[in-house]
Amino acid sequence: MSNLFDLLVxxxxxxxxxxxxxxxxxxxxQTSQTINFAQGExxxxxxxLMLAAMHAGAPFWLAIIxxxxxxxxxxxxxxxxxxxxPMMRHGVLPLAIATMALAIGLKEAxxxxxxxxxxxxxxxxxxxxxxxxxxxxxxxxIGVLVVAILAVFGLTTLLNRTxxxxxxxxxxxxxxVARIIGVPxxxxxxxTFLINAFLxxxxxxxxxxxxxxxxxxxxxxxxxxxxxAIVGGFxxxxxxxxxxxxxxVLDNLAASYVSTQYRAAVPLIFLIVVILFRPQGLLGRxxxxxx
Amino acid sequence: xxxxxxxxxxxxxxxxxxxxxxxxxxFNRYGLFILSQWAVMTIAAMGLNLTLGYAGQxxxxxxxxxxxxxxxxxxxxxxxxPLPAAIVVAIVLSFAVGWVLGYPALRVQHHYLAFVTLAFxxxxxxxxxxxxxxxxxxxxxxxxxxxxxxxxxxxxxxPFYYVCLGSLAIVSAAVWWLIRxxxxxxxxxxxxxxxxxxxxxxxxxxxxxMAFAIGSALGGIAGxxxxxxxxxxxxxxxxxxxxxxxxxxxxxxxxxxxxxxxLGAMIAVLLPEWLRxxxxxxxxxxxVAVMLLLIWSPTxxxxxxxxxxxxxxxxxxxxxxxxxxxxxxxxQ
Numbered sequence: 001m002s003n004l005f006d007l008l009v010x011x012x013x014x015x016x017x018x019x020x021x022x023x024x025x026x027x028x029x030q031t032s033q034t035i036n037f038a039q040g041e042x043x044x045x046x047x048x049l050m051l052a053a054m055h056a057g058a059p060f061w062l063a064i065i066x067x068x069x070x071x072x073x074x075x076x077x078x079x080x081x082x083x084x085x086p087m088m089r090h091g092v093l094p095l096a097i098a099t100m101a102l103a104i105g106l107k108e109a110x111x112x113x114x115x116x117x118x119x120x121x122x123x124x125x126x127x128x129x130x131x132x133x134x135x136x137x138x139x140x141x142i143g144v145l146v147v148a149i150l151a152v153f154g155l156t157t158l159l160n161r162t163x164x165x166x167x168x169x170x171x172x173x174x175x176x177v178a179r180i181i182g183v184p185x186x187x188x189x190x191x192t193f194l195i196n197a198f199l200x201x202x203x204x205x206x207x208x209x210x211x212x213x214x215x216x217x218x219x220x221x222x223x224x225x226x227x228x229a230i231v232g233g234f235x236x237x238x239x240x241x242x243x244x245x246x247x248x249v250l251d252n253l254a255a256s257y258v259s260t261q262y263r264a265a266v267p268l269i270f271l272i273v274v275i276l277f278r279p280q281g282l283l284g285r286x287x288x289x290x291x
Numbered sequence: 292x293x294x295x296x297x298x299x300x301x302x303x304x305x306x307x308x309x310x311x312x313x314x315x316x317x318f319n320r321y322g323l324f325i326l327s328q329w330a331v332m333t334i335a336a337m338g339l340n341l342t343l344g345y346a347g348q349x350x351x352x353x354x355x356x357x358x359x360x361x362x363x364x365x366x367x368x369x370x371x372x373p374l375p376a377a378i379v380v381a382i383v384l385s386f387a388v389g390w391v392l393g394y395p396a397l398r399v400q401h402h403y404l405a406f407v408t409l410a411f412x413x414x415x416x417x418x419x420x421x422x423x424x425x426x427x428x429x430x431x432x433x434x435x436x437x438x439x440x441x442x443x444x445x446x447x448x449x450p451f452y453y454v455c456l457g458s459l460a461i462v463s464a465a466v467w468w469l470i471r472x473x474x475x476x477x478x479x480x481x482x483x484x485x486x487x488x489x490x491x492x493x494x495x496x497x498x499x500x501m502a503f504a505i506g507s508a509l510g511g512i513a514g515x516x517x518x519x520x521x522x523x524x525x526x527x528x529x530x531x532x533x534x535x536x537x538x539x540x541x542x543x544x545x546x547x548x549x550x551x552x553x554l555g556a557m558i559a560v561l562l563p564e565w566l567r568x569x570x571x572x573x574x575x576x577x578x579v580a581v582m583l584l585l586i587w588s589p590t591x592x593x594x595x596x597x598x599x600x601x602x603x604x605x606x607x608x609x610x611x612x613x614x615x616x617x618x619x620x621x622x623q
Contacts, residue, residue: 035402037535086586092402093349094589097542098582100535105578112571223413223531230406261421268410272395275407279399 005135007252013141015248016148020203021225022232022240023155024196030172030235031192034084035096038103039200040222045106046071046204047121047213048114060122068201076197080190103218110215118217123209144206151202152241155195159237168192224251227271233284242283308460315452323448324520329560330455331516334462336540336552338509343538344547345470346502347482348396352408354533355415356385356507360514361524362419365432374438374519381515382508389507393500412534419526431525435518455516462509469505470549478502482547543581545593554592 021043028034036042050067058066083102087095125143129136159165170178171188179185203221211217224247232243247267254266274282315326339353360381367377395407419426426432437445438454445451469475477498480488489495518524536559544555562580566573588595 035405083582083586087589090585090589094542094585096402096405097539098585100539101578101581101585105575105582108571108574108578112575219531226406227410230403234402262417265414265417268414271410272407275399275403276395279403 003256006137007256008249009137009141011249011252012245013144013248014251015245016145017203017207017244018224018228018248019241019244020148020151020199021221022228022244023152023237024199025225025229026234026237026240027192027196031168031189032084032088033092033095035092035099037096037099037222038106039225040218040220041103041106042075042197042200042218043204043207043221044213044215044218045075045110046201047208048110050205051119051121051213052114064124064205067205068198071201072194072197074197075200076194077190079197080193084193103222107215107218114215116215118212118214121208121213124205140210147202147206151199155199156237224267227267230281231271231274233281236281236284239281239283243281311456316449320448323452325560325564327448327452327455327520329556330452330459331513331520332537332540332560333552333556334459334516335510335513336537336544336556337462337466338506338513339537340541340546340552341466341469341478341509342502342506343541344551345475345482346478346499348393348499348502349401349405350408350503350506351405351531351534351538352392352412352415353506353510353537354529354531355412356389356510357514357517357533358415358419358526358529359385359388360511361518361529362426362432362514363511364515364518365435365524366425368436368438368519369432369434374515378512378515381511385511386504386508390500390504392507393503396499396503397496409531409534412531416526416530419529426526429525431523433523435522435524437519437522451520455520458512458516462512467549474498474501539581543584543591545591545597548591548593548597551591551593
C-alpha cells in the first residue's frame with residue numbers, strides 16, 4: 001500500500017506540472033486557435049534563461065524573476081507578434097507547422113548557445129522528506145503540488161471572478177460579439193499569451209530541478225501536456241487541470257504496474273480511446289464538427 | 292500553369308530527369324547518399340501529400356509507415372528474401388495498417404485526427420524499440436544487403452542511387468495517374484466539400500480509408516528503400532520527428548501540388564547540407580527559413596508560384612478586355 005501512496009503523490013506532483021503546461025496550451029487554443037507544438041520547448045527555455053542569468057552573476061531569486069520576465073517577453077509577446085499574428089488568418093494547420101519549426105529552432109538555439117549537456121538546476125523547495133500519515137513524502141513533491149495548485153487557483157479566480165477574466169472568456173468564446181460590447185479583444189488575446197508564458201516559466205522552475213535542464217527535455221513534456229489537454233477537454237481550463245493530474249498519475253502507475261518499456265504507451269492508448277469515444281474530452285464541451 | 296507552353300514544360304522535365312541521371316555520376320559517396328535519401332523521402336512525402344494535400348486528412352504518422360516498411364525490408368532481406376518481395380510485403384502491411392488508421396478519420400477530423408495519428412506514431416516507435424525479438428530493439432538490424440536488379444549488383448552507391456531514382460520515377464508516374472483518375476478527383480472532392488461529395492454519390496467512407504491506405508503504402512515503399520540505403524536501421528530515425536519532418540516537407544513544398552513533395556524533400560534533405568558551412572547553426576537557419584516562408588506563403592513554395600501565375604493570368608485577361616473595349620469604342 002505504501003508503494004501505491006508514494007506513486008500517487010509523485011504522480012500528482014508531475015501531473016500538477018503537466019496541468020500548468022496544459023492549461024496554457026488550451027488558453028492559446030481557445031483565444032487564437034493556436035496549436036502550439038513548441039509548448040514543450042517553451043517549458044525547456046525558461047530554465048536556461050534563469051541559468052544564464054545566474055551565470056552572469058545574479059542571485060537565484062533575481063534569476064527567477066528575470067527568467068519569468070524574459071519568458072513573458074520572448075514566449076508571450078514576441079511569439080504572438082512575430083509568428084501568431086501574421087499567420088492566424090491562414091488557418092490552423094500552417095500555424096501548427098510553423099510552431100513545429102519554432103520547436104526545432106528553440107532546441108537548436110539552446111544546444112548551440114548554451115550546452116548540449118544536461119545541466120543541474122537548483123530547487124526552490126529544500127530537498128528531504130517529511131512524514132505524512134506515517135509515509136515519508138519528499139518535500140519537493142509537496143512544494144511542486146502547492147505551487148501548482150496556487151497558480152491554478154489564482155488563474156481560475158482571475159478567469160471566473162474578475163471583470164478582466166470575464167472579458168477574456170468573452171473574447172475567447174465569441175470575439176465578434178465581445179468586440180461589439182466593448183471588450184478589447186486584441187489585448188485580451190495578448191494577455192492569454194502572457195499568461196501562457198508565465199505558466200510555462202513556472203512549470204520550468206518546478207520541473208527542471210527534477211529532470212535537469214537539457215535542450216531536448218521539452219519533447220516528452222510537450223507531448224504529455226498535449227495528451228493532458230486533449231484528454232481533459234481541449235476547450236476547458238478545468239479539463240486541462242484534470243487531464244494533467246490524470247496523466248501524471250497514470251504515467252507513474254503504468255511505470256510500476258504495466259512495464260517500464262511500455263509506460264509511455266498507456267497515456268497514448270488512453271488518448272486514442274478518449275478521442276474516439278468522447279472527442280470533446282472528459283470535461284469538455286462538444287465542438288461543432290465540420291463534417 | 293497554362294501560361295507555360297506545353298512543349299516547354301516537357302523539355303524542362305526532360306532536362307531535369309537527364310540531370311538527375313547524368314550529373315551524380317561523378318558525385319562522391321556522401322553526395323550520392325544524400326541524393327538517394329532525397330528520392331526516398333520524396334516518395335514518403337508524396338504519400339502524405341495524397342492523404343493530406345489531395346484528400347485533406349491530416350496525418351502525423353507517415354514516419355511510422357516509413358518505419359514499418361524499413362523493418363519489413365530489413366527483416367526479410369537479412370533472412371535471404373529478395374528486396375522486391377520485401378517491397379510487396381511492405382506495401383501490403385502499410386496499406387493494411389493505414390486502412391485501419393483511417394477508421395478514426397471517419398469519426399473525428401482536423402486537429403483531433405492529427406492527435407490520434409500522433410499517438411499512433413509514438414506507439415509504433417515504442418513497438419520498434421521494445422519488441423527486440425523481431426526488430427533487434429535499440430541495437431537495430433545491421434548488414435542489410437542491397438539487392439540484385441536483373442542480375443546487376445547494386446552494392447555500390449551509384450547503382451543503388453539509380454534504384455532509388457527508378458523507384459521514384461515509378462511511384463511518380465503512378466501518383467500522376469492516380470490524381471488524374473476518378474479516384475484522385477474523388478479525393479479532392481473529399482477535401483473541398485465532403486458533404487457535397489457524399490450527396491453526389493461518392494462513397495466518402497471508402498475514399499477516406501483509401502486515402503489513408505494508399506498514402507501509407509507509399510510511406511512503406513520509402514521505408515523499404517531506406518533500409519538497404521543505410522544498410523543499418525534502429526528505432527531512432529522513425530520517431531515522431533520524422534512524421535513532423537515529412538509533414539513540414541509537404542506543407543513547405545506546397546500541399547496539394549503535384550511537385551510539392553519534390554521541392555519540400557529537397558529543402559528538408561539538401562538545404563541542411565548546403566548550410567553545413569554554418570556548422571551548428573544550420574538547423575536554426577532551416578527553422579527560421581520555414582517560419583518565414585510560412586508567414587509569407589502558408590500554401591508553400593508552389594503556392595507562391597501559383598499566385599504569381601494566377602495574377603499574371605488576371606492581368607493578361609484584363610489587358611485583353613481593355614483592348615477589346617477600346618476597339619469597340621473606336622468602331623462606335
